[in-house]
Amino acid sequence: MSVLKSTVGWAADISERSSEVPVPSVAGQHRQTLLELILAAKARVGIIGLGYVGLPLACLFAEKGYPVLGIDSDEVKARALNRGRSYIEHIPDERIAALGQQHDFKASTDMEELRQADVIIICVPTPLTRHREPDLQFIEATGRALASVLRPGQIVILESSTYPGTTREVLKPLLEASGLRSGRDFFLAYSPEREDPGNASFGTSRIPKIVGGDCAAAREVATVLYDQIVAGAVPVSSPETAEFVKLSENIFRAVNIALVNELKVICMAMGVDVWEVIDAAATKPFGFMPFYPGPGLGGHCIPVDPFYLTWKAREFGINTKFIELAGEINAAMPEFVVAQLVRQLSEQQGRALRGARILLLGIAYKKNVDDLRESPALTIFEMLLKQGAEVTFHDPHIPLIKPTREHASLSGLKSTELTPETIAAADAVLIVTDHNQVDYDLVGRHARLIVDTRNAMGRAGISAAHVVKA
Template structure:
């Protein structure tokens, strides 16, 4: 039996061991899915604290219950910081961060460092799948030579695929199983193995012709969203000057049954994907002498939104005879989107920094983030303020940045002196509500 046939049979019979490198918002749901359908899963992460929590059946992501982790542990899942355990696995799925550096250029050091750590433990029959969002060519240019360094041939001895993650934390309508999975292989055999790896756990597989096509697919998805959000954010500014409610306009436009997709404005882009991924293509396009004007323009518009919101806050305070300096401002919601605890690239944090830089006294309330977490670039020594009528009334202004369902919007409206609404929660005009 050839290596290809033996590998395919292992996945089909669920005898394969699934290794997942990176146990965050992408890796953890994938682990639960594979564990749930009967595979043994080994999770590898460099964070010893995360590993210890998982091995004691605890979760560090709010929307993933501890009972699910405990159930996976009972089914044989284990987490480790030891990369040599990769030798026990048949699949090595990489779910690691791909941020931007301070020059807004791709930082794929997590991908390269993970691959370098796995490299000494590669063996015949391994399938390596990269799920991290990156520029077209990463799998071919960075992973392929490292995979073949030890003498094994990709497409014959081991298999290399790219399959972008499509997780949407906190979305009740979709889960790992039901989100179609794009898979691209370095060779035809690689694609066959990639499909065999994922078809056991995901309902619908979408094969594409190459790893580059799969990498570009993920970027197009996120660029489409970033550009359309940039457009509606720009429309918001124009509509505001004209005295028009942009949310009313979007709601009316989306009644058209064809040719229009509703995107809503906000205080800026957040999350690991939409604010970051478009610039992976912008950077790579320069290699081909191309200038991605749509992407860069939408990035400018979206990055300017926190300043626009703070400008509206300053206007509101000014109308009340106050300056932002020494005013107490309560930011409602600091996660990047509603009903999650994910703080990555949250525009709320940028808004808080702008308020503080201008002399304001900033605090926050978020039912999903009880203590401001350690972040690579931002830090506030704050805990979530009590959400009470008395506390709301004690602030000079309340700035709605993330519209969690758990907020009582009637209570806010009744007791806040000034509301800066960046999410369009308050449609009826009121003297103390400013749309931002």
């Protein structure tokens, strides 16, 4: 039985809530109405895309007292939410159930229902094409669908990571195909998502939001909106600036991770422990920020966002050599890890990779989450299979590999139980993702060879001849 309570707020007649004091212009009237509704927590919030970004946002708005409509193309997801079930590990069922029992929340696949929204927030994927170019198909499809339901007095906010210019050059014309005009009939803004799944210290409500509007009124309305639910909104001069902020944040991380990945390669050649180097350098109270190497980049943003900027920069005749070099270094890490595994199998066991039994520890893109997006573990998995290895994996957060666009051959594979027997049966254990739930002492006692890309064994205080870093 559904735990969804009555969503009367979504059926209320718009005219009943428009009794504000008259103001000089139509746009000014819309602005005033939206501000009053937002400040009174009566603005109806529609969120398109209920994934790792949209669902936490929907929860937060509903918990702050706003009537919320979540839209997702996946009917299974919508049904699960309306039954009080979560499909994202770090968002518990209890929180979803409370949305329907205690708050005004509804999930749907019907875009028509967005006619009743005052605020529409777009949280759809922005992947890359096979040629590493921006793939805006989801933003474009959403824009076209919204044009058919857009009404005067709404504000539309894009949160998807994208290149500077997308809000005004791509989304705005699609919305204005409705005959309505941004800044006059509706408002348009960009506010990049800053989610960090699994980060217990910084949930959605504790992360400030960058806001750029297509006009001053749009910026003001969006700023006031986010001020109600997060630790402050930060208005900037334009959507392009806000779009650039998002890319800058993630390019900063990508470049620094590439640097330490290159340092790792040099350190290994010299017989130096790069993790010891970084931890020692981090004791300097100024001028240094620790980043750590790994098997490659994962997640939806950091491996993708740099290519959005390099693509856009070419429009202006600019070659982003530094950013592209960082991308090349990070993209080469899975191959480097496999090469180290091959070397250790040969040196310690006198055997080739072909026919070897390899147990991967961790398949998620980062520790303690159930997110597979762009995970380097999937690339490593396929590389090992192509070279003739017998590969299994264990991940306490991912019992089953779901379909992915780039690694379809791995779909349906199941996580194996981590036991002394399964560990001992492997010729090598390759630690790709350092989940906290893994018993590394058990792994250390029973594995014949451990190749560790995250220094998980070192952090667990385990050092032995059969444990090597990569």
